[in-house]
Each structure stands twice: as structure tokens, then as C-alpha cells.
Amino acid sequence: MTNSWRVPYVNFPAQWEEEGDLVRECIEAVFSRGDFVGGEAVALFETEAASYCGVDQVVALNSGTDALIMSMRGLGIGPGDEVITPPNSFVASTAAIAHLGATPVFADILPDQNIDPEAVANEITQNTRAIMPVHLTGRVADMDPIMDLARKHDLFVIEDAAQAIGSRYNGKKAGTFGDAGCFSAHPLKNLNAGGDAGFVTTNNTDLADNLRRMRNHGLQGRDTVLEWGWVSRMDTLQAAILGMRLARLDNVNARRRHNADLYHELLDPMHVFLPLERSIEHNTWHTFVIQVERRDALKAWLADNGVETAIHYPLPLHLQPAALELGYREGDMPETERQASRILTLPANQFLKDGDIEYVANCVNRFFAA
Numbered sequence: 001m002t003n004s005w006r007v008p009y010v011n012f013p014a015q016w017e018e019e020g021d022l023v024r025e026c027i028e029a030v031f032s033r034g035d036f037v038g039g040e041a042v043a044l045f046e047t048e049a050a051s052y053c054g055v056d057q058v059v060a061l062n063s064g065t066d067a068l069i070m071s072m073r074g075l076g077i078g079p080g081d082e083v084i085t086p087p088n089s090f091v092a093s094t095a096a097i098a099h100l101g102a103t104p105v106f107a108d109i110l111p112d113q114n115i116d117p118e119a120v121a122n123e124i125t126q127n128t129r130a131i132m133p134v135h136l137t138g139r140v141a142d143m144d145p146i147m148d149l150a151r152k153h154d155l156f157v158i159e160d161a162a163q164a165i166g167s168r169y170n171g172k173k174a175g176t177f178g179d180a181g182c183f184s185a186h187p188l189k190n191l192n193a194g195g196d197a198g199f200v201t202t203n204n205t206d207l208a209d210n211l212r213r214m215r216n217h218g219l220q221g222r223d224t225v226l227e228w229g230w231v232s233r234m235d236t237l238q239a240a241i242l243g244m245r246l247a248r249l250d251n252v253n254a255r256r257r258h259n260a261d262l263y264h265e266l267l268d269p270m271h272v273f274l275p276l277e278r279s280i281e282h283n284t285w286h287t288f289v290i291q292v293e294r295r296d297a298l299k300a301w302l303a304d305n306g307v308e309t310a311i312h313y314p315l316p317l318h319l320q321p322a323a324l325e326l327g328y329r330e331g332d333m334p335e336t337e338r339q340a341s342r343i344l345t346l347p348a349n350q351f352l353k354d355g356d357i358e359y360v361a362n363c364v365n366r367f368f369a370a
């Protein structure tokens with residue numbers, strides 16, 4: 001079989017072809033002004049992103065990881081506190097909790113891959129300070145019951161919305177439910193910078209002021225240090241590029257939604273557990289994750305046929321070597337562990353053509369027909 005069809009998981013050359021001129025303009029504007037750190041594009045991006053998400057404040061930071069760490073620090077979370085979070089996430093959500101000296105407490109997930117509110121309820125103790133849902137794949141976690149729990153037990157909610165910019169739940173955007181929404185603009189995310197970048201959404205002005213100080217050495221004005229801070233600022237260059245791309249984000253997300261719709265139409269639900277969208281959801285499909293039997297064989301078959309896939313994530317966080325001291329064992333998070341051997345992320349980037357999606361779906365269906 002000789003087949004030269006290639007379906008890339010990501011396609012940065014295509015993005016450059018589509019908007020290289022706009023990126024060049026951003027670079028020229030920043031270099032000609034020379035305001036590389038804390039420049040005018042940063043405040044502009046913050047205003048535009050706040051309006052896009054529907055919050056009072058956006059604080060631009062250097063990464064999604066620092067968005068998580070800084071916002072929890074700003075809310076006073078630290079040693080002795082427990083933060084409940086799902087074990088099937090990118091490492092940064094749990095690592096952020098651990099870095100503050102707080103204890104990550106895992107709650108298992110639902111078949112839709114997001115944290116199970118009932119499992120959260122079971123993990124609440126005297127020491128619980130916060131819940132950190134992760135809007136995995138760009139699908140907002142079940143926020144109504146999560147916010148009910150938070151109100152009832154007086155807990156903070158920090159949303160890891162790194163994968164979910166523009167996604168909605170009951171018409172409300174990701175990152176606007178809790179005390180802070182943490183976003184990543186890593187090159188692989190739907191809204192992507194040319195390097196590391198991230199930001200926090202919040203309606204809490206005190207928290208936003210605190211974050212603006214802490215990202216910049218703890219400085220108030222030029223020369224007064226209120227508390228020892230960090231360097232967690234978003235580069236002006238990245239802010240300029242993100243401002244340009246934010247205006248185009250709904251188009252990107254619509255193209256990804258179109259690809260997801262096609263997959264739903266074409267993939268055989270007899271063999272493939274599809275990530276369905278409930279009527280209250282509007283998902284932006286940072287990743288399109290199917291769940292299947294014989295996942296590894298399917299992944300190899302797709303690779304043989306030129307289709308790049310990924311696994312988000314093969315080893316759950318509670319079973320990582322770094323998590324040893326937390327005392328979890330295999331069997332503690334049955335749904336997460338069950339999914340870890342079944343999940344497969346299909347390419348769904350905005351540059352794919354209908355023919356690419358048809359080709360991928362066809363390869364998957366042929367694998368199960370054989």
C-alpha cells in the first residue's frame with residue numbers, strides 16, 4: 001500500500017501563510033516603539049480579552065502555568081490547604097497546587113472526561129480551600145453543581161481554562177464562573193502566541209491588582225516593593241500577536257467546530273465513543289478526543305496511513321512518579337484509568353480540509369471493519 005496522504009496534528013506553516021503579514025506588522029509595531037516589556041500592546045490585549053471573555057479584568061502573564069500559580073497565590077492558598085482537581089490533566093494544574101505547598105486532592109472524572117461533581121463533594125474536608133476544575137478538550141466542566149458546592153462550603157474556584165477559550169456553558173464563557181480563570185496561549189492552544197504566554201480572567205479587582213504587582217517584582221509604581229514578587233509578565237510582542245489573533249479567534253474556533261461536526265457525522269459510533277456536545281455546551285475543540293478499544297493498534301494504523309494523533313494524557317497524574325508522596329495507587333481513579341488506555345486525540349486543527357477529516361474518519365472506520 002503506497003499512500004502519500006498526510007494529515008498533520010498541527011500546522012504552523014499554514015498559520016504563517018494565512019497571517020504572516022499580520023504577524024510582521026505586530027513585530028514592526030513593537031520593535032519600532034521599543035516597548036518590549038509592559039508595552040502598550042499588553043494593556044490593549046488585557047482590555048480586549050476581558051471584553052471577549054466577559055469579565056472585568058484580564059491580567060496578562062507569561063504562561064498558563066503561572067496563571068494557575070499566581071492566581072492561587074493571590075487568593076492566599078498555601079500550606080495546609082487542599083485543592084480538589086481531576087487527575088486527567090496536563091501536569092501544570094496539579095503542579096501549580098503542589099508548588100504553593102498546598103495538597104492536590106484528586107476527584108475522578110465522568111465519561112465526558114471532566115471532573116465529576118459528586119466525586120468532588122466526596123473529597124471535601126475541613127482543609128479544602130478550593131476546587132480547580134479543568135475544562136479539558138475545550139469543554140467546560142459541569143459548573144452549576146461545582147459552583148453550588150463552592151458556595152455551600154465557602155471554597156474558591158480556580159478554573160483551569162487553558163484549553164477552553166471561547167467555550168460556553170449555559171451561554172457563559174469559560175473562565176467566568178469562578179474566582180479566577182486561567183488561560184494558556186502556548187503555541188499549541190486555539191489562541192496561540194509565538195512562544196509562551198497566558199493570562200488570568202477575574203471580576204475580583206483586588207486579585208487583579210495583586211497579580212499585576214506580583215508579575216512585576218511586587219513593585220507598586222517604580223520603586224516601592226510591597227512584597228517580594230516574580231517576573232511573570234507577558235512579553236509585549238506576544239501580547240501584540242495575541243491581540244491580532246483574538247480578533248480572529250471566533251473564526252478559528254468555528255473551523256474547528258466544523259471539523260468536529262464532520263467527525264460526528266462520519267465516525268462509526270458502534271466502535272468509537274464520541275465526545276458529544278450537550279445542548280447547554282458550546283465547545284471549541286482544543287482537542288477532539290475519541291475513546292476506543294485497541295487504542296494503541298488504532299494509533300499505529302493511523303500513523304501508517306499518514307495520520308498524526310496524540311494521547312492527552314497517557315499516564316494519569318495520580319500515578320506519575322512525582323505524585324508518589326500523595327499516596328495514590330492504581331485503582332483509586334477508575335474512570336480516569338479506564339480512559340487512559342482508550343483515549344486518542346484526532347487531528348482537528350483549523351487548517352484541515354473536509355477531505356482530510358473524511359480521510360481520517362475513513363481510516364478509523366476501516367480499522368474497526370477489518
Ligand SMILES: *Cc1c(COP(=O)(O)O)cnc(C)c1O
Nearest residue numbers: 063064065090092162184186198
Ligand atoms: C497548556 C495547559 C496548561 C499550561 O499552560 P502553559 O501556558 O503551557 O504553561 C495548563 N493546564 C492545561 C489543562 C493545559 O492544557
